[in-house]
Amino acid sequence: MASSKLIAGLFLALALLVATTPQPTRATRADPTPSPAPSSSPSEPPATPYCISWFMVMTLCMDFLTDAAVAAPSSGCCKGLQWVVDAAPMCLCYAKSGEIDNLMPANTDFSRVADLPSTCEVTLPVEALSECETEPVPPLMPPSPPAA
Numbered sequence: 001m002a003s004s005k006l007i008a009g010l011f012l013a014l015a016l017l018v019a020t021t022p023q024p025t026r027a028t029r030a031d032p033t034p035s036p037a038p039s040s041s042p043s044e045p046p047a048t049p050y051c052i053s054w055f056m057v058m059t060l061c062m063d064f065l066t067d068a069a070v071a072a073p074s075s076g077c078c079k080g081l082q083w084v085v086d087a088a089p090m091c092l093c094y095a096k097s098g099e100i101d102n103l104m105p106a107n108t109d110f111s112r113v114a115d116l117p118s119t120c121e122v123t124l125p126v127e128a129l130s131e132c133e134t135e136p137v138p139p140l141m142p143p144s145p146p147a148a
Contacts (some may be wrong), residue, residue, distance in 0.1 A: 051091035052141045054084045061116065066107045078120035089128035093137045096129055 024085045048054075061077035084091060117124055 031038060049138055050140065050142055051088060051138050054088040054091050057083055062105070065109055065112050065116070066105055068109065073116060073120055077116075078122065081116065081120050081122045085097055085122055085125050088138070089125035090135065090137050091140075092125065093132035094140050096132055099140065129138070 057080035060074050060080055063123065064073040064077060112119075114120075
């Protein structure tokens, strides 16, 4: 049950990010908060201190999670999940805590969300997830710019 809530939270973050974050142009890629443009397979994990960019890598999973006609997640989806688990496991704490639950699209199939790690053959980082309350967690999003 905890893993399904965790994965559901991940995809809630994806939905919010897709809806609210403009895609960077080549000129702004040096910005510390790049949002990778979805492709059929991500070429490299994001270089950013913000967890939301890691979740953006997983936008490739949205077809599988929202469309019953899509039989399996893409290799890019599974690669994105593996990258988050390997390189930014503490970012999964946002999903575990429920802080990103309200970001999922309404048509998300939560049974597919729960099955995604096993479908992709990705093992969730139980040790990192057990440290969510005791270790520092990277910021989810960059700070908002000051109001003018």
